[in-house]
Amino acid sequence: MNNLTNKRILLGVSGSIAAYKSPDIVRRLQDLGAEVRVIITTGGREFVSELSLQTISKNKVHDNLWDKEAELAMGHIELAKWADAVIIAPASANTIARLCHGKADDLLSTVILATNASVLIAPSMNQQMFASKAIKENLKILNNRGVVTINPGFGEQACGDVGEGRLAEPEEIAKQVANMFSDSALSGRKVLITIGGTIEAIDPVRYISNHSSGKMGMALAHACIQAGAETTLIIGSISVEIEKRAEVIYITSANEMFNAVMKKIENQDLFISCAAVADFRPTKISHNKIKKDGKLAVIELTKNKDILESVCKLKNKPVCIGFAAETENFLANARAKLKNKKCDAIILNDISNSDIGLNSDENEVHFISQEKTEKIDKSSKQIIAEKIIKKVTKYFF
Ligand code: C5P
Numbered sequence: 001m002n003n004l005t006n007k008r009i010l011l012g013v014s015g016s017i018a019a020y021k022s023p024d025i026v027r028r029l030q031d032l033g034a035e036v037r038v039i040i041t042t043g044g045r046e047f048v049s050e051l052s053l054q055t056i057s058k059n060k061v062h063d064n065l066w067d068k069e070a071e072l073a074m075g076h077i078e079l080a081k082w083a084d085a086v087i088i089a090p091a092s093a094n095t096i097a098r099l100c101h102g103k104a105d106d107l108l109s110t111v112i113l114a115t116n117a118s119v120l121i122a123p124s125m126n127q128q129m130f131a132s133k134a135i136k137e138n139l140k141i142l143n144n145r146g147v148v149t150i151n152p153g154f155g156e157q158a159c160g161d162v163g164e165g166r167l168a169e170p171e172e173i174a175k176q177v178a179n180m181f182s183d184s185a186l187s188g189r190k191v192l193i194t195i196g197g198t199i200e201a202i203d204p205v206r207y208i209s210n211h212s213s214g215k216m217g218m219a220l221a222h223a224c225i226q227a228g229a230e231t232t233l234i235i236g237s238i239s240v241e242i243e244k245r246a247e248v249i250y251i252t253s254a255n256e257m258f259n260a261v262m263k264k265i266e267n268q269d270l271f272i273s274c275a276a277v278a279d280f281r282p283t284k285i286s287h288n289k290i291k292k293d294g295k296l297a298v299i300e301l302t303k304n305k306d307i308l309e310s311v312c313k314l315k316n317k318p319v320c321i322g323f324a325a326e327t328e329n330f331l332a333n334a335r336a337k338l339k340n341k342k343c344d345a346i347i348l349n350d351i352s353n354s355d356i357g358l359n360s361d362e363n364e365v366h367f368i369s370q371e372k373t374e375k376i377d378k379s380s381k382q383i384i385a386e387k388i389i390k391k392v393t394k395y396f397f
Pocket of ligand 1: 194254273274275276277278279304305306307308309321322323324325337
C-alpha cells in the first residue's frame with residue numbers, strides 16, 4: 001500500500017548543492033501517492049531550476065513571501081494549512097539555524113512557524129559543518145520541538161571531503177516521510193496528559209511551586225500526536241513551547257488540575273500523569289500580601305488530592321501511566337508507587353543527576369510495569385517520549 005496516498009506534502013528546498021536532487025525527491029514522494037508542492041529559498045534557487053521543480057510537481061513553485069499575486073492564489077497561511085507534512089530537503093546549515101530562531105523573513109521559515117503539520121528536515125552540508133557544535137545544538141533544539149531529522153549519509157561530498165553530511169537518498173527521504181503516517185498506533189485513541197508544575201498560592205504575591213519545565217510532558221504530547229492520538233493537555237507552569245495540534249486546558253493549582261482532569265477523563269483511552277503536582281498547598285491563602293514584620297513563622301500545609309491515584313480508582317479507568325521523580329532508592333520507590341497508585345506503568349526518573357530529569361533537555365528513564373522493568377538509555381526527551389509511547393502501545397493497546 002502507498003503510505004502517502006491523498007497526503008499533501010510541502011517540500012522546502014534550501015541552499016545546498018544537494019538541491020539538484022530535489023526533483024527526484026518530488027518524484028519519489030509522488031510514487032508513494034503524495035501531492036507535492038514546493039517552496040524554494042533564495043539559496044535553493046542557486047542550485048536547482050524552478051522550472052524542473054514546477055514541471056515535476058505539476059504545481060507552481062512558491063518562492064516569495066512578498067508576492068501579492070501568489071498571496072492571492074495561495075498565501076503563506078494557506079500553504080501552511082494545506083500541508084499534511086513539511087519536509088525540508090536539503091536543509092542547509094543556514095536554514096536550520098533560522099528555524100531554530102523562529103525567523104519569519106522568507107516564505108519557508110514563515111510557513112514552518114504557521115504550520116500545524118509534522119516537520120521533517122534532511123540536513124545536507126560539508127562534513128566539518130555538520131560536525132560543528134552549533135549544528136548539533138540547533139538540531140537538538142529542533143528535535144525537542146518535535147521536528148524530525150532525517151540523518152545525512154556518510155561518504156564523498158561535492159567539495160571532495162569524505163564524512164557525514166551528504167543528503168539522505170531521495171528514496172530514503174520519501175520512505176521516512178511515509179513512515180510519519182504509518183506510525184498510527186494510537187489513531188482513533190484519546191490521550192490526556194498533565195504537564196508542568198502546579199502553583200500553590202500563599203498570598204496574592206507568593207506561592208509554592210517546583211522546577212518542572214514541562215519538556216518531558218510536551219515531548220510526550222508530540223509523540224502521541226505523531227502516533228495519531230487525539231490529544232488533550234492540562235498544563236500548569238511550564239517554560240516550553242506548546243504543541244499546537246493538541247487541545248489545551250490551562251490550570252494553576254493542583255486542585256484546578258484535579259478538577260480539569262476529572263472533567264475530561266471520561267472516554268479517554270490513555271492518561272499520562274507527567275505533571276509535577278505539588279503534594280501540599282497552604283491551608284489558608286492570605287487575602288492580603290503577608291507583611292514581613294508580621295507574626296508569620298509557619299505556613300500550615302494541607303495535602304493535595306493525588307490525581308493519578310484518583311484516576312486509577314475510576315470504574316472505567318483508562319490506561320494510566322505515572323512518573324516517579326526520585327533522588328534515592330530509585331527502583332524500590334518507583335515500584336512502590338506503581339503498586340500503591342495501582343497504575344499500569346511508572347516512568348522512573350533519577351532527578352539527583354542534573355543532566356537528566358527536571359528542566360534538562362535529556363533524560364534517562366526506567367519503564368516499570370507489573371511484568372517488567374526496562375531501561376531507556378539517555379537521549380533527548382523527544383526520543384525518550386517516542387520510546388515510551390511505543391512501549392505503551394505495545395503493552396496496553
Ligand atoms: O507520589 P508522587 O508525587 O511521587 O507520584 C508522582 C506521580 O503521581 C506523577 O505521575 C504525578 O503526576 C502524580 N501525582 C498526581 N497528583 C498528586 C501528586 C502526584 O497525579 N497530587
